[in-house]
Amino acid sequence: MALELTRIGVIRNPRSHANHGRASAPPAGVLWGEPETPAALAEDLRRFAQAGVELVVVDGGDGTLREVLSALPAAFGAAAPILAVLPSGKTNVLALDLGVRPGWTLDAALARAAHEPMGLKTRRPLTLTWAGGEQADLSGFIFGLGAFVRATQMSHSVHRMGAFHSLAVGLTVVGAAFGALFGRDGDGWRQGVRAGLAxxxxxxxxxxxxxxxxxxxxxxxxxxxPFGSPQDGLKVLEVTAPPRRLALALPAVLMGRAEAWLRRRGYHRSLAERVVITSPAPVVVDGEVFPGGEITIGLGAPVRFLVP
Known part of the structure; x- marks a missing residue:
């Protein structure tokens, strides 16, 4: 399957790391959007749907992709387009999972789309719903609570140091581990947050x-x-607070080793269809902090991604 260029749309975030300060113009026959607000993004996607767009190129980071995924159903309904990700953000975790390296350009993506057949991979995003509707529903790929929120906030300092992509993730993990290993049980790293989990x-x-x-x-x-061997599905890692024998457990958890003593010490991996988390503490979805509450997490419909 190959696509005509008249059925391709681009959502570009000019504030993304790789795009900042760089102007860009749409190629001939390609619909274009650089929305500044969620309402503008919704309008651009409706315009794409009305024009029969079958491929949406997302030129931005994980947060831009989260916003596009969250707005797609209202614009396209059940006829979801294929997506392509240009990894222009600071970490680009989904792009790495798909095998899309930094530097993959719009021209390269358009050429791949015209190739017969196209290269596609399928992923199912998380769907997140807040009880009471105080926060709009979201679709994304990584949810975190507790120390992950602190580590994400710390990652902004890592970015200011000039570290991005996998290096930024590595430095953030090292910093979070340092804080957790050498902090006291009552400090901000180790005390954790009180949360219900079902x-x-x-x-x-x-x-x-x-x-x-x-x-x-x-x-x-x-x-x-940290979730063990690679597999499909909704994967959960939970660690009770304060973390026990963390210096020994951390490398075992991060390398995916399945050792019985980890579970006995409060390190739990699970595979689920539906997760409900209840906590007033803030949470992180794809690199951005959102309010806590009663949050139901499930798996959304499969999304097809164009890959190199």
Whole structure:
């Protein structure tokens, strides 16, 4: 399957790391949008849908992609387009999972789209719904609570140091590990946050949790495997607070080793269809902080991604 250029649209975030200060213009026959607000993004996607766009190129980072995925259903309904990701952000975790390297250009993506057949990979994003509707529903790929929120906030300093992509993730993990390893049980790193967690309709357990991570990705930067061996589905990692024997557990968890003593010490990996997390603490979705609450996490419909 190949696409005509008249059925391709581009959503470009001019504030993304690689795009900042660089002007760009649409190629002939390609619909273009550089929305400044969620309402403008929704309008651009409706315009694309009305024009029969079958491929949407997202030129931005993980946050831009999250906003596009979240707005797609209202614009396209069940007839979702193929997406292509130009990794223009600071970390680009989904692009890494798809095998899209930094530097993949719009011209290269358009050439790939015209190739017969196109290269496609399928991923199912997380769907996140806040009870009470105080926060709009989101679609994304990495959810975090507890120490992950602090590590994400710390990553902004890493970016200011000039570290991006996998290096930024690595430095953030090292910094978070340092804070957790050498902090006291009552400090901000180790004390965790109190949260209820329920998997697949089971009764929620309420406890202090050092970290909760949820993803549908198979591959993370630097070969990290905190969810175990790569597999499809909604994967959950939870660690009780304060984390026990962290110096010994951390390398085992990050390398994906399945050792019985980890679970006994409060390190739990799970595969689920539905997760409900209840906590007033803030959470992170694809690199941005959002309010806590009662949040239901599931798997969305499969999305096809164009890859090199």
């Amino acid at each position: 998997l697949d309709g089971n009764e929620a357990t309420v406890a202090a949790r050092f970290v909760v991570l949820v993803t549908s990705l198979k591959r993370l930067p630097l070969g990290l495997r």
